[in-house]
């Protein structure tokens with residue numbers, strides 16, 4: 557896989573119960589040319605990096621720090637009780653001084669910086685890309701509101717700088733701790749009260765994203781932006797079609813019970829991947845011909861309609877043959 561970089565963990569910090577942040581710096585000698593001038597590859601608010609961990613695990617984490625910082629990447633990792641190994645490995649085994657391999661930043665959740673007004677909504681660890689966006693909008697002096705819903709204060713990452721922002725921008729930052737007597741965030745009301753050209757961004761647990769999708773269903777899709785950490789879609793495992801790898805001309809049958817990426821792995825074809833759920837965009841692959849059956853949560857409606865790319869970890873095919881740029 558091309559373009560991987562090595563970074564060093566400068567520090568690990570406690571951010572909230574179950575959440576640690578990792579400050580990643582250029583690794584120095586032996587680093588890839590992307591570290592020209594000692595700087596890391598540039599990113600924009602909403603971007604994430606993929607960390608390549610032990611045992612072949614690849615995990616995506618949003619960048620939290622302001623995008624004009626070129627000497628570090630800051631990520632935050634919540635220890636998931638249902639962890640498939642990624643967050644557990646990070647919390648237990650990644651320490652200051654360690655080297656980590658990463659893929660450079662990619663952005664599936666870009667910020668429309670020229671919007672007249674933006675409403676940023678975060679639930680729990682979903683604050684990571686949202687906080688990056690809030691810092692960016694503040695630095696650009698663009699108007700926005702930040703809504704951050706967490707069950708309890710002790711679970712709220714980056715609370716100190718967010719409360720500092722609340723103090724310097726009264727009325728802009730709205731914190732909700734619903735298990736401590738705070739009201740639940742009413743997304744329906746929030747969206748209904750906003751002007752038609754307001755841009756909405758939401759990242760959080762599935763229940764919040766579902767409520768957000770329902771609340772924004774009547775809005776122009778161009779102003780509605782979401783970032784998922786987990787999927788609610790069922791992957792396409794119906795199979796019964798053939799993937800043609802255009803670069804080698806190889807045919808890989810996808811049998812029932814298998815995703816495209818599983819069939820490729822079985823055939824010994826390695827492709828970039830991370831979440832394997834259709835939420836990170838790492839496996840995005842160009843379609844040369846055929847009709848995909850999209851099951852991801854990354855592509856917008858317009859991108860799906862264009863039919864140029866697909867996520868091969870979860871999406872299938874409606875046509876008997878799918879020719880991919882692999």
Ligand code: FES
Pocket residue numbers: 828829830831832833834835836837838839840852854867868869870
């Ligand atoms: S591996 Fe994450 S979208 Fe496919």
